[in-house]
Amino acid sequence: MAIISSKQQPIEPDPKPKQRRESKDDRKTPKASPKLDLLQPTATSDETDKLEEGLRPQRFADYIGQKDLKTVLEIAIKAAKGRGETMDHLLLYGPPGLGKTTMALILAAEMGTTCKITAAPSLERPRDIVGLLVSLKPGEILFIDEIHRLTRMAEELLYPAMEDFRVEIAIGKGQSARTRSLPLSPFTLVGATTRVGSLTSPLRDRFGLIHRLHFYEPEELTEIVLRSADLLKTPIDREGAEEIAGRSRGTPRIANRLLKRVRDYTQVKNLGKIDRKIADEALEVFNVDPRGLDWTDRKVLSVMIDNFKGGPVGIETIASATGEDVQTIEEVYEPYLMQIGFMLRTPRGRMVTPAAWQHMGYK
Ligand code: ADE
Numbered sequence: 001m002a003i004i005s006s007k008q009q010p011i012e013p014d015p016k017p018k019q020r021r022e023s024k025d026d027r028k029t030p031k032a033s034p035k036l037d038l039l040q041p042t043a044t045s046d047e048t049d050k051l052e053e054g055l056r057p058q059r060f061a062d063y064i065g066q067k068d069l070k071t072v073l074e075i076a077i078k079a080a081k082g083r084g085e086t087m088d089h090l091l092l093y094g095p096p097g098l099g100k101t102t103m104a105l106i107l108a109a110e111m112g113t114t115c116k117i118t119a120a121p122s123l124e125r126p127r128d129i130v131g132l133l134v135s136l137k138p139g140e141i142l143f144i145d146e147i148h149r150l151t152r153m154a155e156e157l158l159y160p161a162m163e164d165f166r167v168e169i170a171i172g173k174g175q176s177a178r179t180r181s182l183p184l185s186p187f188t189l190v191g192a193t194t195r196v197g198s199l200t201s202p203l204r205d206r207f208g209l210i211h212r213l214h215f216y217e218p219e220e221l222t223e224i225v226l227r228s229a230d231l232l233k234t235p236i237d238r239e240g241a242e243e244i245a246g247r248s249r250g251t252p253r254i255a256n257r258l259l260k261r262v263r264d265y266t267q268v269k270n271l272g273k274i275d276r277k278i279a280d281e282a283l284e285v286f287n288v289d290p291r292g293l294d295w296t297d298r299k300v301l302s303v304m305i306d307n308f309k310g311g312p313v314g315i316e317t318i319a320s321a322t323g324e325d326v327q328t329i330e331e332v333y334e335p336y337l338m339q340i341g342f343m344l345r346t347p348r349g350r351m352v353t354p355a356a357w358q359h360m361g362y363k
Contacts, residue, residue, distance in 0.1 A: 038258060038286055039294040041097030041251045041332060055228045055256050056102050058109055064227065065220040065252075066099065069211050073103070076209060077110050086139050087111065088208025089162055089189040091147070093196035095335045097253035098213040100192035104143040107190065115141040115190075120149035126169075129154045133167050138185040147191035148198040155203055162189055162206045194331045215250025215339050218242070224252050225259050229274070234263045236274040243279035247292040249336045254292070261286050291340060291359060296324060297333055301342065301360050304352045312349030 057063040060070055073090075080087040087107070092100040101117065108115035116136065123129045123144070136142060144150070150158070160166050165184040170177055191207065193199060204210070216224070225241040225248075236259075244262060248255035265282035266274050289298070303321040304311050315334075319326045324333070334350070337343035342356035357363075 065216045086186045090209040091191045091207035094213035097251040104190040108141045113139045117143045119145040136187045143190045148193045221245035239276040240274035240279045249292040311351035
C-alpha cells in the first residue's frame with residue numbers, strides 16, 4: 001500500500017502577536033514544535049506496519065466509536081450473508097486517521113473473507129488495476145485508499161468491474177484492436193477518501209453505501225487509550241487516559257501515538273503508572289498543546305488574528321501566509337479547528353471564534 005508520510009513542519013519561531021497577554025494555556029503551550037509530527041493524522045510507514053497492526057480492533061465488538069457506521073454495516077453484512085452474496089460497494093470518507101482501513105479489515109473479518117489493500121497512486125497503469133481485479137478471490141474485499149486520485153483510465157476499468165464483475169481489456173493495436181471482456185469473481189470494493197467532493201459522479205454513483213467517518217468524542221478516545229494501554233501492557237489510570245485523549249485531535253491514530261510517547265517518558269523516568277500529572281508533564285515535553293494543536297494550527301490562528309483581525313479570510317490567503325498548501329489546510333487543519341469551535345466557515349471566508357482568541361492568549 002502506498003503510505004502517505006507525515007510532512008515536516010517548517011522551522012520558524014512561534015508567531016509573536018502584538019497585543020498578547022499570557023494565558024493559563026500559554027505556560028503549557030508549546031512554542032514552535034518544528035520537527036514534531038506527533039499530531040499529524042497521516043500515518044508513517046512504520047505505524048501502518050507495526051503500531052497500528054497491533055492495536056487495530058479486529059472485529060466490530062472491539063471497535064469503539066462510529067456507532068452509526070457500525071449499525072449500517074452490521075445490517076448490510078447480515079443481509080449479504082443471508083443472501084449468500086457479496087456486500088454492496090462501500091465508500092468511506094472523512095479526515096485521515098479515523099479508521100477507514102480498520103473498517104475495511106473488520107468488514108472482511110465479519111464477512112469471513114480477506115482484504116486486499118492498495119492506494120490509487122499505485123494503480124497508475126491499466127495493467128496494475130486489471131492484474132489486481134483478476135487476482136481477486138470470490139467474495140474478497142478490495143480496499144482502495146485515496147480513491148479520488150484514480151486516473152481516468154483506472155476509473156473506467158473499474159465501472160464494469162463494480163457493476164457486472166467483468167473487466168474490458170484491449171487486445172491488439174490500431175485497426176485490428178478489439179476488446180475482450182474477462183469475468184471477475186464477485187467482490188466488494190471499499191473506497192476511502194479525504195475528499196469526497198473530488199470523486200467523479202459516475203464513480204460515486206456506483207457505491208451502494210456512502211458513509212462519513214466523524215471525529216471521535218473525548219470519552220471514546222479515552223476508551224481507545226485504555227484499550228491500547230492494556231494491549232501494550234502499560235499501566236495507566238482513567239485520568240491519565242483522559243489527558244492523552246484530550247490532546248489527540250479526535251483521532252485514534254494520534255491517541256495511540258501519544259500514548260506510546262507518554263509510555264516512553266514514564267518508563268525512562270521510572271514513574272510507574274501513567275496518571276494525569278505524568279501524561280500532562282510528558283505531553284508538555286513533547287510540545288503537544290492542551291487542545292492538541294500543533295505548530296501549523298497555531299500559525300493559522302495567529303495569522304488570521306494578527307493580520308486579518310480574526311477574518312473573514314480566504315483559504316488561499318491563509319495557505320500562503322502559513323506556507324501550507326490549500327489542500328492540506330482544508331483536509332487536515334481546518335476540519336479539526338472547526339470541530340473544536342475555533343474556526344468558522346462563512347460565505348466571505350474563514351473566521352476565528354472568540355474561543356480561539358482566548359486559547360491563543362488574546363483578550
Ligand atoms: N484503535 C484504533 N482505533 C480504534 C477504535 N476505533 N476502537 C478501538 N481501538 C482502536
